[in-house]
Amino acid sequence: MAFECPFCNRVLSSRSAYSQHDNSEDNQNNEIIYISDDEPMFSSRSNETSDIMQVEIDELPQSMNSLTFEEFASIRYEEPASREPEFETDESKSKSDETETETESESKSDKTEFESDKTDNESNESEESESAEEETETIPKFPNNTYSDLMTLIIQHNLNNKAGNTIIRFFNKHSNLPTSSLPKNIEQGRKLMDRMKLINLLNKEKTNNNRNYNEQYTSNWWARTEKTLPTGSYLLSIILYSDASTTDSLGKNTLHPIFVTLGNIITWRRNKPDVKQLLAYLPIIKAKDDTQKISEEHKNIVRRTFHKSLKFLLSSLYDDNGIELELNNSIFWCFPRISMIISDWPEVCTFALTYKSTKSNYPCHFCLVSKEDLSNINLNSNQIEPRSHNNMKLYYKNNTGKNVSIENVRNFFWSVPNINIYAATVPDRMHHLDLGLFQHQLNFTKILINKQCGKSFIDKMNNRVKLIPRYKDLKSFPNGFLHLALLTASEYRSLMKIMIFIVDKLYEDSGSPNFIKNNKITEVYLKWNKMYLLSRKENYEESDESINEWAKLFIELFKEHSKSELQFPKLHSWVFHICSSIREFDAINGYTTETYESLHKDYVKKPYKLTNKKEIEKQIMKIIRRKAIITESFSKEIPKIQ
Numbered sequence: 001m002a003f004e005c006p007f008c009n010r011v012l013s014s015r016s017a018y019s020q021h022d023n024s025e026d027n028q029n030n031e032i033i034y035i036s037d038d039e040p041m042f043s044s045r046s047n048e049t050s051d052i053m054q055v056e057i058d059e060l061p062q063s064m065n066s067l068t069f070e071e072f073a074s075i076r077y078e079e080p081a082s083r084e085p086e087f088e089t090d091e092s093k094s095k096s097d098e099t100e101t102e103t104e105s106e107s108k109s110d111k112t113e114f115e116s117d118k119t120d121n122e123s124n125e126s127e128e129s130e131s132a133e134e135e136t137e138t139i140p141k142f143p144n145n146t147y148s149d150l151m152t153l154i155i156q157h158n159l160n161n162k163a164g165n166t167i168i169r170f171f172n173k174h175s176n177l178p179t180s181s182l183p184k185n186i187e188q189g190r191k192l193m194d195r196m197k198l199i200n201l202l203n204k205e206k207t208n209n210n211r212n213y214n215e216q217y218t219s220n221w222w223a224r225t226e227k228t229l230p231t232g233s234y235l236l237s238i239i240l241y242s243d244a245s246t247t248d249s250l251g252k253n254t255l256h257p258i259f260v261t262l263g264n265i266i267t268w269r270r271n272k273p274d275v276k277q278l279l280a281y282l283p284i285i286k287a288k289d290d291t292q293k294i295s296e297e298h299k300n301i302v303r304r305t306f307h308k309s310l311k312f313l314l315s316s317l318y319d320d321n322g323i324e325l326e327l328n329n330s331i332f333w334c335f336p337r338i339s340m341i342i343s344d345w346p347e348v349c350t351f352a353l354t355y356k357s358t359k360s361n362y363p364c365h366f367c368l369v370s371k372e373d374l375s376n377i378n379l380n381s382n383q384i385e386p387r388s389h390n391n392m393k394l395y396y397k398n399n400t401g402k403n404v405s406i407e408n409v410r411n412f413f414w415s416v417p418n419i420n421i422y423a424a425t426v427p428d429r430m431h432h433l434d435l436g437l438f439q440h441q442l443n444f445t446k447i448l449i450n451k452q453c454g455k456s457f458i459d460k461m462n463n464r465v466k467l468i469p470r471y472k473d474l475k476s477f478p479n480g481f482l483h484l485a486l487l488t489a490s491e492y493r494s495l496m497k498i499m500i501f502i503v504d505k506l507y508e509d510s511g512s513p514n515f516i517k518n519n520k521i522t523e524v525y526l527k528w529n530k531m532y533l534l535s536r537k538e539n540y541e542e543s544d545e546s547i548n549e550w551a552k553l554f555i556e557l558f559k560e561h562s563k564s565e566l567q568f569p570k571l572h573s574w575v576f577h578i579c580s581s582i583r584e585f586d587a588i589n590g591y592t593t594e595t596y597e598s599l600h601k602d603y604v605k606k607p608y609k610l611t612n613k614k615e616i617e618k619q620i621m622k623i624i625r626r627k628a629i630i631t632e633s634f635s636k637e638i639p640k641i642q
Contacts, residue, residue, distance in 0.1 A: 142192070146181040151189045155538055161186045214539040216263040216586040221339055225418045229335050233322055236334040237263025239270075241342040241593065242282065245600040247608040247616075255604045255616070256282040258313070259596060263339050267538070267590045276596065278603050278624070281617045282309050300409055306350055307412040314338065318417065338416065340424045342591050345570070348425040351413070352387075355405040362405040363569045365422055366577045375559065375566035377551050377575050384576065387422035389414045426581045426591045427573050429535050434489035436570045437554075438496060441528065444558035445503065448516060451561070453507045458482070464502045474498075489594075496532060500525040516557060524553045538589060540582045551575045 142148040150171075154164050164186030172180045183189040216222055216237055226235050242258035260279045261270055269275060285302045287293035317336040325332045341351050349356040352365040362368050368385040385391075387404075393414055395401050401408055413421035449457050462480035470476050475494035477484075484491070503521045527550040534546050551571070559566050578588070585591060603624065611619040 144181050147183060147189070150182055151193060154186060154189070159186075161190075164189070212539050212541055213582050214587050215266060216339065216590060219583065219585045221418075221584045222263075225337055225339075228418060230322075230333075233333045233335055234325075235264075236323075236325065236336040237339040238317065238336050239263050239340055239342065239591070240279075240338060241276070241596045243343055243347050243593070243596070243600075244284070245604045247604055253608070253613075253616070254284055255608070255620075256284055257600070257603050258282055259599065263586075263590075267586065271589065271592075271595050273595055273599060273602075276599060278599075280309075280313055281620075282306065300407070303350065303353060303407055303409045307353075307409065311412045314412075314416075337418045338424070339419070340426050340585050340591055341421070342426065342428060342593055342596065344428060344431045344593065351425050352422050353407040353409055353411050354387075354422075355407070358567075358569055360405040361403075364572055364577075365425060366573055367422075368404055369572060369576075371567050374569060374572040375555055377548065377555065379576070388420055392422070423581070423584060426585060427570075427578050429588055429592045430489050430594050430597070432570045432574050432578075433532060433535060434492045437568070437574065438492050438528065438532075439487075440562075440566075440568065441524070441554065441558070442492075442495065442499070444561050445521060447561045448521070448558065449506070452510075452515060457507050460506065461502050465498065468498055468501075496529060500529065520553070520557060524550070524557055527553055535588045538587055540579075540587050547575060547578065 142151070150164075150167065153159070153167075159167075168180075168182050168185065171182055183192070213219060222235065222237070229235060239261050240258060241261075242256065244254050244256040247253040247255055258279045258281075259276045261276045263270075265275055283305055285298070285305055287295075287298050292298050317338070322333055322335040325334045341348070343351065346356055348365055354365040355363065357363065359371065361370060363371055363374070365387065367387055369379070369383075373379060373383075389411075392401075392404070392406055392411070395404050395406060396408070396410065399408075411421060413419060413424075446458055446461075449461070462482045465477045465480050468474075468476065474497060475491060477494075481487070481491075481495065487495075500522060503518070503525060505518060506521070507518055509515070509517045527546065531546040531550045534540070551574075554571075555566055581591075582588065603620075607620040607623045608616065610623055
């Protein structure tokens with residue numbers, strides 16, 4: 001088999017020779033970076049300012065040419081099947097099927113061939129898949145309420161295709177209906193969902209003024225921004241994520257990648273790693289020594305460099321004439337607009353240019369609430385002044401930025417239309433909850449129990465954790481959790497699942513004054529779990545009060561055990577600003593850093609190990625580009641072994 005380079009047309013005789021072939025010098029002007037194994041997400045040239053951006057989508061039905069831009073954006077891009085080995089015996093395939101975990105089956109559930117629920121009669125499945133495609137071409141909505149309720153169940157509980165098809169077979173067996181009211185398979189239902197104009201089926205009709213928020217196109221920001229665009233044009237929502245990452249375990253070297261994705265893509269698809277595109281590596285200004293590092297002059301240089309880099313990268317998006325987006329042989333007149341910034345708290349402060357210290361007078365980047373009121377959840381709207389470009393620019397021009405805890409550096413986003421940078425830097429679930437508030441709750445629980453009952457009951461908690469047996473998808477702690485100095489977000493999520501059982505009936509109640517009863521401790525974890533489940537739902541309802549219910553009890557139990565009296569910016573922003581962020585953009589699942597954090601492995605840590613540690617960014621870009629070219633070529637050249 002011969003391998004032809006798609007850029008220089010050189011033909012190589014072996015796969016190893018092709019993998020070592022460096023096309024960077026011959027193709028310096030071509031900056032195509034393929035993320036997906038199946039198709040490129042973006043195609044752009046770095047040293048051209050062409051107005052045409054192309055999104056190449058292969059093998060789409062011709063009838064889809066008539067779809068609107070929003071319908072195109074909602075199309076469920078099919079994930080490529082993982083490459084199978086060139087030769088596979090029946091014995092090896094059988095062993096592979098036996099050892100496949102539930103997690104693996106979930107990751108495969110989005111494949112178009114419905115691999116997770118194969119039967120002996122594969123030809124019938126093929127007919128069903130074809131039938132599904134035909135039906136989704138013509139049906140604009142769910143044919144009945146039973147069908148709708150089934151797909152709602154699948155989405156709400158994140159069930160894979162195999163589980164969904166089991167439900168369908170069970171229903172059909174026991175319903176005794178002459179004609180089934182359900183789809184033939186879940187894949188057919190998913191295709192129908194993706195073709196519907198309302199992408200998220202949880203967006204029910206409004207009743208009693210109780211509005212639902214799910215996809216970004218249902219948000220206030222989307223509706224408000226669309227009104228500012230010329231008639232006949234479309235909104236292209238740009239979502240940014242950036243965070244500095246260490247390149248090695250010693251943490252001596254750091255890179256600062258910034259990624260981009262589109263809010264037009266439905267949330268579940270947008271949360272896949274291949275829908276996020278590396279935009280650039282932001283420059284890192286290093287100090288000569290520790291003295292210079294802590295100097296205000298050096299810090300301001302770092303801040304100005306950061307914002308000037310953003311201006312260089314993003315200003316071209318805001319052309320007065322918009323851009324032309326080619327999608328499936330149709331041209332759409334689009335206006336790119338940055339909708340939100342996803343990052344952790346220190347990075348948010350860099351974007352907003354607010355003080356990073358939680359002890360500053362106004363540590364919240366959303367509003368002007370003093371640090372003394374951060375734990376006051378009884379504030380009304382009149383007591384909370386939101387930050388805006390207008391009021392922050394006024395403080396900056398008058399050299400009174402210290403009064404509202406903003407840096408003495410001009411913010412690039414003040415001149416960017418359709419964005420309030422202070423609201424656009426949305427709260428992130430992983431850093432606010434997993435690594436933030438739950439960690440505090442766990443620590444304060446130990447402090448409270450130790451103070452009331454003694455250290456023996458802390459050991460009792462630890463022993464209860466040890467006794468929990470192994471269970472799939474649940475991390476076990478055979479040595480307890482007290483010895484763990486630094487837990488990961490995944491470990492905290494595992495503890496969330498079991499802590500309510502760990503603290504339940506842990507100690508006997510006492511009649512002494514100010515004694516916190518055991519059932520109160522259990523209740524705060526129950527309310528936490530209810531609130532956390534809300535954060536992982538696909539939609540949000542105005543009437544949901546779980547955040548306030550948890551916060552009131554959390555403050556009641558633990559305020560006196562906190563040295564700062566719970567003056568945590570993350571507590572304040574979660575209670576007062578998470579709901580406004582949902583209304584402004586979309587449900588919390590649409591802006592979490594969980595997927596982005598994993599990209600650091602592919603775009604920072606792994607490529608860094610392949611460099612010679614000189615001109616790191618240039619070498620990494622070459623490595624990433626070459627890997628993408630090889631992956632794309634192999635996916636086209638190597639046939640699947642049936």
